[in-house]
Amino acid sequence: MEKRIVVLAGDGIGPEITSAAVEVLKKTAVKFGHKFDFDYRYMGGCAIDKFGVPLPEETVAACKASDGVLLGAVGGPKWDSQPAENRPEKGLLGIRSALGLYANLRPAVIYPELSDASPLKPSVLEKGVDVMVVRELIGGIYFGRRGLEDDGKTAYDTEIYSESEVRRIAKVAFDLAMTRRKKVTSVDKANVLLSSRLWRRVVEEVAKDYPEVALNHLYVDNAAMQLVKDPSQFDVLLCPNMFGDILSDEASQITGSIGLLPSSSLGTCRAGLFEPIHGSAPDIAGQDIANPIATVLAAAMMLDNMNLHEEARAIEKAVGKTIADGWRTPDMGEGKRVGCKEMGRIIAKNIG
Ligand code: NAD
Numbered sequence: 001m002e003k004r005i006v007v008l009a010g011d012g013i014g015p016e017i018t019s020a021a022v023e024v025l026k027k028t029a030v031k032f033g034h035k036f037d038f039d040y041r042y043m044g045g046c047a048i049d050k051f052g053v054p055l056p057e058e059t060v061a062a063c064k065a066s067d068g069v070l071l072g073a074v075g076g077p078k079w080d081s082q083p084a085e086n087r088p089e090k091g092l093l094g095i096r097s098a099l100g101l102y103a104n105l106r107p108a109v110i111y112p113e114l115s116d117a118s119p120l121k122p123s124v125l126e127k128g129v130d131v132m133v134v135r136e137l138i139g140g141i142y143f144g145r146r147g148l149e150d151d152g153k154t155a156y157d158t159e160i161y162s163e164s165e166v167r168r169i170a171k172v173a174f175d176l177a178m179t180r181r182k183k184v185t186s187v188d189k190a191n192v193l194l195s196s197r198l199w200r201r202v203v204e205e206v207a208k209d210y211p212e213v214a215l216n217h218l219y220v221d222n223a224a225m226q227l228v229k230d231p232s233q234f235d236v237l238l239c240p241n242m243f244g245d246i247l248s249d250e251a252s253q254i255t256g257s258i259g260l261l262p263s264s265s266l267g268t269c270r271a272g273l274f275e276p277i278h279g280s281a282p283d284i285a286g287q288d289i290a291n292p293i294a295t296v297l298a299a300a301m302m303l304d305n306m307n308l309h310e311e312a313r314a315i316e317k318a319v320g321k322t323i324a325d326g327w328r329t330p331d332m333g334e335g336k337r338v339g340c341k342e343m344g345r346i347i348a349k350n351i352g
Helices: 014-032 045-051 057-064 088-098 112-117 163-178 194-207 220-229 241-255 293-305 309-324 340-350
Strands: 002-010 035-041 068-073 101-109 130-136 146-149 154-157 183-188 214-219 236-239 262-267 273-276
Touching (some): 014 035, 014 068, 014 340, 045 088, 101 293, 163 183, 163 236, 214 220, 236 241, 293 340
Parallel strands (some): 002 035
Antiparallel strands (some): 262 273
């Protein structure tokens, strides 16, 4: 199969971690007989330096025409003095909106060998953690009507959802659950909010099309508590925008490892956006010590979105073997020390 992948390396450690992930993708293509074409484009601080804007039109066009976009990270102190409308982060917001990315997926997985990094007790972790947070990304209170009244003495933001917005994100969650452990937990505050009652009703309607998937509902306050009490009870956690923002950060902290967690954003374009959850880490840029695993796992999520599931599982297995064999970048603690480049090479070798 032939696929066109846009690589937005970005700033800071971005070029190092995306280069490691591309090495793993190249090996995957060889093993499974595919052809991946890599199209390198500019976004973020590097685009400001070259084109004067964080998101050039030609980058948007290339992303829209691609099968998937792999992003490193953007930003850094070099561009901190840029005016707000021309900062690297504007590129990120711009590409999300240009690709209509309404679903943000963030897996939180614990590797048993790295469970020391988790703030949770071993007795809580022993049942395993493998949660996929599905967050609605372009609706809800962050996009509802807002305002200031009484000369600035009163402010309001509006939580607003339409049936169609809930239906499309719920479908993403149920489709994912079908490829996982077939359980969806929908998060809302239906005891208080009307918008949550609509959310719950539409999620139940969508659930009828997925009779194999078990659905339960949790109020967000209870969900936050249950995540640290017994994360093993969750498979897919379906959340409105703000609740998902908070719970996905909580879920990622359970794993204790910022350098290991990927994220994907899917939407109305064929191409989704796949990236690590961490930033551009300017403090360690250019030293070949960044952990590329989150970006490698983001590449696996990209292959899933291209329906290359066997290939995606092969990458995840190769990462698991690399960790089990004791290879560690400095952020991962004690072990057989490797840099970013070498870590990429070892994972690629473990693809087989
Ligand atoms: P950060 O995630 O870049 O770094 C936080 C800490 O984690 C740093 O000590 C860093 O060295 C470490 N770290 C991060 N990724 C690592 C990796 N792969 N391997 C090893 N260590 C890693 O967050 P920050 O310092 O708050 O932000 C730095 C810049 O990144 C800022 O300009 C910020 O705006 C930007 N940022 C970009 C994105 C994005 O592109 N999606 C997300 C968050 C922050």
